[in-house]
Amino acid sequence: MTPRELDHYADVQLLPGKAAIAKLVVLLAVLAVLPFVVPGYRIFTLNYMAVFVIVGLGLSILVGDTGQVSLGHAGFMAIGAYTSVLAMTELGAPFLIALPAAGLVSAFFGFLLGLPALRLDGPYLAIATLGFGLAVTLIIGHGSFFGGHMGLVVPDAYLGPIPLSGDISHYFLIVGIAVVLALAARNLSVTRVGRAFRAIRDSPIAAETMGVDVAYYKTLSFTVSAAFAGIAGSLLALMNGFISPGVFSVTLSLMFLAMVVFGGLGSIAGAVLGSLVMGYVNLRMDAVQEIPIFGPMLQNFSDAYMSPSGLPNVGWVLTGSMIMLTIMFEPRGLYGVWLRIEDGVRWLRRRGASDGPAAGTG
Amino acid sequence: MSFFSVQGLTKRFGGLTALDDVSFEVEKGSIFSVIGPNGSGKSTAFNCINGIYKPTAGSIHFQGNKISGLSPSRIARMGLARTFQNIELFASETTVDNLMLGRHQHMSTGLWRGMAMLGRRTWAAREEIENREHVEQVLETLELEAVRNRPVSELPYGTQKRVELGRALAMEPLLLLVDEPTAGMNPEERADIGERLRKLRDDLGLTILLIEHHMQLAIGLADRVLALNFGRPIALGPPDEVQSHPEVVKAYLGDG
Ligand SMILES: Nc1ncnc2c1ncn2[C@@H]1O[C@H](COP(=O)(O)OP(=O)(O)OP(=O)(O)O)[C@@H](O)[C@H]1O
Ligand SMILES: [Mg+2]
Numbered sequence: 001m002t003p004r005e006l007d008h009y010a011d012v013q014l015l016p017g018k019a020a021i022a023k024l025v026v027l028l029a030v031l032a033v034l035p036f037v038v039p040g041y042r043i044f045t046l047n048y049m050a051v052f053v054i055v056g057l058g059l060s061i062l063v064g065d066t067g068q069v070s071l072g073h074a075g076f077m078a079i080g081a082y083t084s085v086l087a088m089t090e091l092g093a094p095f096l097i098a099l100p101a102a103g104l105v106s107a108f109f110g111f112l113l114g115l116p117a118l119r120l121d122g123p124y125l126a127i128a129t130l131g132f133g134l135a136v137t138l139i140i141g142h143g144s145f146f147g148g149h150m151g152l153v154v155p156d157a158y159l160g161p162i163p164l165s166g167d168i169s170h171y172f173l174i175v176g177i178a179v180v181l182a183l184a185a186r187n188l189s190v191t192r193v194g195r196a197f198r199a200i201r202d203s204p205i206a207a208e209t210m211g212v213d214v215a216y217y218k219t220l221s222f223t224v225s226a227a228f229a230g231i232a233g234s235l236l237a238l239m240n241g242f243i244s245p246g247v248f249s250v251t252l253s254l255m256f257l258a259m260v261v262f263g264g265l266g267s268i269a270g271a272v273l274g275s276l277v278m279g280y281v282n283l284r285m286d287a288v289q290e291i292p293i294f295g296p297m298l299q300n301f302s303d304a305y306m307s308p309s310g311l312p313n314v315g316w317v318l319t320g321s322m323i324m325l326t327i328m329f330e331p332r333g334l335y336g337v338w339l340r341i342e343d344g345v346r347w348l349r350r351r352g353a354s355d356g357p358a359a360g361t362g
Numbered sequence: 363m364s365f366f367s368v369q370g371l372t373k374r375f376g377g378l379t380a381l382d383d384v385s386f387e388v389e390k391g392s393i394f395s396v397i398g399p400n401g402s403g404k405s406t407a408f409n410c411i412n413g414i415y416k417p418t419a420g421s422i423h424f425q426g427n428k429i430s431g432l433s434p435s436r437i438a439r440m441g442l443a444r445t446f447q448n449i450e451l452f453a454s455e456t457t458v459d460n461l462m463l464g465r466h467q468h469m470s471t472g473l474w475r476g477m478a479m480l481g482r483r484t485w486a487a488r489e490e491i492e493n494r495e496h497v498e499q500v501l502e503t504l505e506l507e508a509v510r511n512r513p514v515s516e517l518p519y520g521t522q523k524r525v526e527l528g529r530a531l532a533m534e535p536l537l538l539l540v541d542e543p544t545a546g547m548n549p550e551e552r553a554d555i556g557e558r559l560r561k562l563r564d565d566l567g568l569t570i571l572l573i574e575h576h577m578q579l580a581i582g583l584a585d586r587v588l589a590l591n592f593g594r595p596i597a598l599g600p601p602d603e604v605q606s607h608p609e610v611v612k613a614y615l616g617d618g
Contacts, residue, residue: 006498008490008491008494008495008498009482009487009490009491011458011490011494012479012487012490013482013487014479014480184477184478185477187476187477187478187479187480187486188473188476188477190479191471191475191476191479191486191490192466192469192470192471192472192476192486192489193471193472193473193476194476195455195459195462195463195466196463196466198452198454198455198459199452199455199463202451202452202453202454202455203450203451203452203453205414205434205446205450206446206450206451206452207452207463208413208414208433208434208435208438209412209414209434209435209438209443209444209450210435210438210443210463210464210466210467210529210533211435211438211439211466211467211533212435212463212466213433213435214435220473224473266454
């Protein structure tokens with residue numbers, strides 16, 4: 001036994017040591033100046049990416065930690081978006097109430113879907129959640145209360161006296177919430193509930209045997225995951241100014257699932273990375289022709305061989321190939337790629353150190 | 363009322379009777395061995411006791427409460443822990459996290475408190491630290507400190523078996539079920555595990571149900587022994603009596 005005193009808190013601490021605090025401060029500083037240095041019309045893109053991050057964090061809890069699958073997260077997002085808009089228009093609720101209400105109502109639907117999900121696994125669960133997502137958009141599309149296919153206009157929102165209008169105010173709200181939720185998700189994963197989620201994924205039998213109520217935690221996982229998507233939906237409504245069932249298509253659900261797998265299942269950094277990339281790609285899908293050199297080539301190729309409208313298809317093919325190649329060569333996804341880069345840097349540094357005068361190693 | 367008792371336990375799988383009218387009692391602070399040839403129903407008995415299987419007939423009582431019919435997690439929370447014949451660890455987790463799972467029922471941090479772990483003094487952090495200390499004690503007794511932060515899937519088989527025992531001990535059980543803890547181990551490791559089990563009984567007063575293929579170890583450790591053959595109890599009593607019981611001798615000779 002080492003005489004060194006172990007600090008058990010350091011193992012689970014959110015920001016262990018000065019280096020971690022410094023990293024967070026730098027990150028926050030970058031996020032704070034970012035909207036003032038990028039072109040104005042790009043702030044909308046950043047907001048969109050941050051909304052994806054919030055969905056990704058929640059979906060990663062369900063898929064990465066608990067090991068369940070969902071092809072219906074666009075449905076939860078829709079529930080959140082419509083809840084917050086209707087709360088504002090029908091009940092006159094301020095945005096500060098409408099936003100958590102979106103999370104709560106979506107969480108409730110997550111809980112409801114979590115119940116039948118207890119008896120389902122793998123492909124059956126995939127189909128059930130897919131059906132849920134479809135049903136949500138169908139119901140919304142046919143109810144005049146929900147504005148039908150025409151959708152709803154989002155009313156002006158205020159945070160107390162501050163008007164939430166314009167991309168920059170949306171940016172600080174959405175990115176702020178994304179950062180807080182990322183830190184919360186990280187804490188959740190290292191404490192009792194997160195451990196129970198992963199135990200269920202690794203061995204439900206052993207988890208039960210340790211006293212973990214598997215049904216409770218599986219449902220909880222669905223509930224939490226849906227709450228994140230609901231909050232993201234409310235924020236998406238705010239930044240878009242308009243919502244319609246078409247926004248929350250099955251394709252979007254597929255995209256969500258793809259992005260957490262692509263980012264790296266079961267890691268928060270992976271969920272964030274994957275969501276950022278896919279959020280960007282999803283929004284800029286039709287801007288393929290802007291890629292230097294390859295853009296026009298791809299556009300011609302698509303026009304000639306893939307469809308008359310062309311562009312979105314070639315975007316999808318690119319996205320699909322990107323995901324496929326990453327997962328084939330690095331099953332841990334983007335996060336795995338990141339880890340490799342870190343390893344490489346460390347290796348280079350060590351070589352540098354051993355070439356130079358004898359350096360103490362820790 | 364005895365500490366732990368099984369009455370008329372029967373388990374059928376379709377046409378196969380894996381356990382046929384098995385009854386026995388276990389005294390607090392003793393080691394009770396279950397022996398028998400392959401397929402005689404030993405693991406099935408454990409699965410019925412901890413609730414993974416619902417018995418076809420019969421009842422199981424623990425500290426005066428009927429536990430047959432309850433879910434494994436309820437039974438675990440009443441103080442019953444077990445290990446598995448084929449290791450059931452949380453493969454992607456580290457040794458520490460596996461043992462921390464054993465602390466699940468002794469902790470209470472939920473969703474909100476977990477998310478809000480923002481300093482050493484918050485509820486979740488205090489609970490983590492307290493329970494980690496307990497886990498460290500178990501790691502020390504089982505000499506697992508060196509693999510504390512290793513993912514268990516990277517550990518050798520014998521070490522994984524010890525981690526599984528550690529996880530069960532981290533639960534602070536009143537009754538411990540161990541299913542072939544020395545399978546795949548060399549004689550040295552086997553003797554070591556035997557010694558640890560003996561210490562758990564003698565020093566901590568733990569009650570242990572043991573399935574063990576190695577007759578010498580099973581008999582040497584046990585206060586009482588039950589022998590099964592084709593799901594039927596063929597002998598029950600003190601170790602030397604069971605060992606020399608003609609039916610037991612026959613079953614083991616037939617087993618080869
Ligand atoms: N879930 C199940 N479904 C069907 N049959 C089962 C099941 N579990 C066990 N059995 C059967 O019950 C019988 C007893 O099996 P069990 O695993 O309890 O034996 P065991 O005494 O533990 O054997 P071993 O020494 O090989 O571990 C075997 O014939 C086995 O095939
Ligand atoms: Mg067995």
